[in-house]
Amino acid sequence: MANKKLLEVLLFICLLIIGCPNKNADNSTQTVRAVSLSRVVKIPAQFLTSDLAAGQNPGVLTVTRKGEDELPQGPEGFEVLPDGGFAITDPLQRRLVFYDSLGNFRAEWPIGFAANSVTALPGGEMELRDAKSGEIVLFDAAGQHLSSRAAVRSRGAGAEARLLDLNRGVIARQRTRGSAPGDLQVDFASDSSQMVSLQNLGVDAGGNTYVALEAARGSDVIDIDKIIRKYAADNTLLCQITDIPLDYYVPPVNEFRIRAGQVYQLLPQEKEVIINVWNTNP
Amino acid sequence: MRRIFLLYCVAVIFMPPASPRQPQMPARTRDEIMAIAERLAQHRWICREVNRRAPCVTAAVYESDWSVNDTVTGIAYDWGGMDDPEAFDRKLAQRQAAGSHSRHGITNCTAGIDCSGFVSYCWGQRPTHDYSTSTIRAIAGRPKYNWYTKMKPGDALNKPGDHIVLFAGYRADGNPIVYEASGSAGRVIRNDWSTWSRFKNYYPLLYKSVVENR
Numbered sequence: 001m002a003n004k005k006l007l008e009v010l011l012f013i014c015l016l017i018i019g020c021p022n023k024n025a026d027n028s029t030q031t032v033r034a035v036s037l038s039r040v041v042k043i044p045a046q047f048l049t050s051d052l053a054a055g056q057n058p059g060v061l062t063v064t065r066k067g068e069d070e071l072p073q074g075p076e077g078f079e080v081l082p083d084g085g086f087a088i089t090d091p092l093q094r095r096l097v098f099y100d101s102l103g104n105f106r107a108e109w110p111i112g113f114a115a116n117s118v119t120a121l122p123g124g125e126m127e128l129r130d131a132k133s134g135e136i137v138l139f140d141a142a143g144q145h146l147s148s149r150a151a152v153r154s155r156g157a158g159a160e161a162r163l164l165d166l167n168r169g170v171i172a173r174q175r176t177r178g179s180a181p182g183d184l185q186v187d188f189a190s191d192s193s194q195m196v197s198l199q200n201l202g203v204d205a206g207g208n209t210y211v212a213l214e215a216a217r218g219s220d221v222i223d224i225d226k227i228i229r230k231y232a233a234d235n236t237l238l239c240q241i242t243d244i245p246l247d248y249y250v251p252p253v254n255e256f257r258i259r260a261g262q263v264y265q266l267l268p269q270e271k272e273v274i275i276n277v278w279n280t281n282p
Numbered sequence: 283m284r285r286i287f288l289l290y291c292v293a294v295i296f297m298p299p300a301s302p303r304q305p306q307m308p309a310r311t312r313d314e315i316m317a318i319a320e321r322l323a324q325h326r327w328i329c330r331e332v333n334r335r336a337p338c339v340t341a342a343v344y345e346s347d348w349s350v351n352d353t354v355t356g357i358a359y360d361w362g363g364m365d366d367p368e369a370f371d372r373k374l375a376q377r378q379a380a381g382s383h384s385r386h387g388i389t390n391c392t393a394g395i396d397c398s399g400f401v402s403y404c405w406g407q408r409p410t411h412d413y414s415t416s417t418i419r420a421i422a423g424r425p426k427y428n429w430y431t432k433m434k435p436g437d438a439l440n441k442p443g444d445h446i447v448l449f450a451g452y453r454a455d456g457n458p459i460v461y462e463a464s465g466s467a468g469r470v471i472r473n474d475w476s477t478w479s480r481f482k483n484y485y486p487l488l489y490k491s492v493v494e495n496r
Contacts, residue, residue, distance in 0.1 A: 048385070067384025069398055069415050070361055071445050073466045091466065114347075116466065132347055132468050133354065163456035166431070196430040196478055197456035214456075214478045216430055222439070224479045250466075251480045 032229075033239040038262075039277040041086070041103040045074065045268070048092050059105030061273050062092040063250060074250040075273050076131070077117040078266040080259045086275060088266075089115040091131055096143075103275070109143040116253045129253075161211075166194035171211055173203065184209055184235055193217045193225065202258045207233030210258050228256070228263055230280050241278045305421050307491040308406035315436035315492070318404045319448050319461040322395065322470045323356050325367040329380050336379035341387035347468035348380055356469035360394025361386065364403055364411035370394060383465055400463035400470060401438050401446050405489045416442040422487035429486045430456070430478070438487040447473070449486070 063074030084101035091114030116131035124141030188195035250268035334346035358381030373393035
């Protein structure tokens with residue numbers, strides 16, 4: 001009788017152990033598909049020297065050497081074009097450089113200022129931000145200057161995403177074709193890290209929302225992991241990317257772009273500018 | 283003579299050793315720190331042709347960040363510099379160059395402020411640029427609070443040997459807003475587009491003489 005009782009207690013403990021969730025795992029993502037790095041595009045870069053302008057290979061981007069107490073400078077902004085090619089800012093040479101999807105040089109625009117951000121507009125126009133003045137400068141599809149305007153100080157930057165606490169955030173979504181209206185709640189649960197930021201990277205044509213969140217571990221320095229999640233229009237979490245490198249040589253201003261279900265990351269390094277690509281399509 | 287020698291020995295033995303120079307740390311409220319940062323970020327100036335040349339730079343070709351008659355907001359980034367708006371304007375009027383970078387070496391013909399000079403100046407350090415990112419710990423401690431939720435305007439984020447920025451607040455999405463003397467922007471800016479991952483391996487600093495706002 002006593003043995004039977006003991007067996008029942010043991011069975012109960014076993015059931016408890018099996019039934020308990022793993023506290024180290026992010027509970028909200030236990031069954032989510034993980035997307036690995038699909039493709040890497042490498043574009044050569046070289047150090048700025050006084051005789052660089054003369055005879056420089058136009059496909060090579062420019063960076064400065066790391067100085068004591070000064071971060072290196074170089075490409076900070078990029079855009080993915082409708083055909084899968086890239087536009088990358090080369091601020092030290094005051095130009096915008098175009099590549100095909102494999103990273104082969106196509107063209108350059110001598111824009112005449114140091115841009116740190118580039119956005120392709122639907123009509124083929126390019127909107128660039130002048131790093132030195134902060135002005136927004138518009139070019140047509142042929143590279144002709146159209147207009148310049150002062151950038152409005154973006155006190156509301158990040159307003160479409162709100163961190164509620166270290167486990168929850170909200171993306172305020174506008175109604176777009178295929179997307180669910182209203183807020184998208186982002187949950188993050190882990191014993192080893194806390195969510196410290198989230199960003200809305202955009203909504204694709206299918207109504208899927210891409211969210212970048214940063215998770216910090218306890219450490220004596222800032223120790224961050226970046227995660228990108230893809231949510232369906234009905235708010236279902238479809239997949240996530242966790243293998244995102246953060247070892248920038250030049251910290252990018254435009255770090256991520258989304259196009260046709262693919263996530264692109266600009267990762268400027270000392271000898272090359274890397275574009276990492278993750279394909280989130282099933 | 284012997285008595286004098288004895289007196290000398292006694293004096294040497296009992297005299298306190300010369301103490302190393304103590305850092306001057308004037309008290310500053312957080313509001314004062316942020317008002318100074320804003321003033322340096324909003325300072326407007328015009329780059330004249332004479333401000334695009336730095337004849338003292340010989341280590342590399344000096345290429346100005348600015349074009350003739352550019353109207354610029356924010357004191358120019360000048361590696362090794364710590365000029366306040368008045369000193370900066372005076373130097374420009376004296377035909378000095380607006381700004382420089384580490385590749386130009388140490389200069390005495392350029393005007394502006396660098397990242398550690400900027401944070402030091404906001405914390406009340408002047409008129410000399412005494413602290414780099416590697417030595418600024420002499421006037422700032424390591425806070426124990428949760429950096430991602432409890433930093434206050436006027437604290438700093440530092441990575442020795444690399445860069446330091448002044449923390450201004452959190453955005454709604456949790457990311458930090460900072461003021462910095464930025465080499466890539468070429469000037470002092472308020473940066474509200476950074477993310478935490480940009481500050482990987484940085485650590486927060488708290489100015490030792492900061493006064494909490496009432």
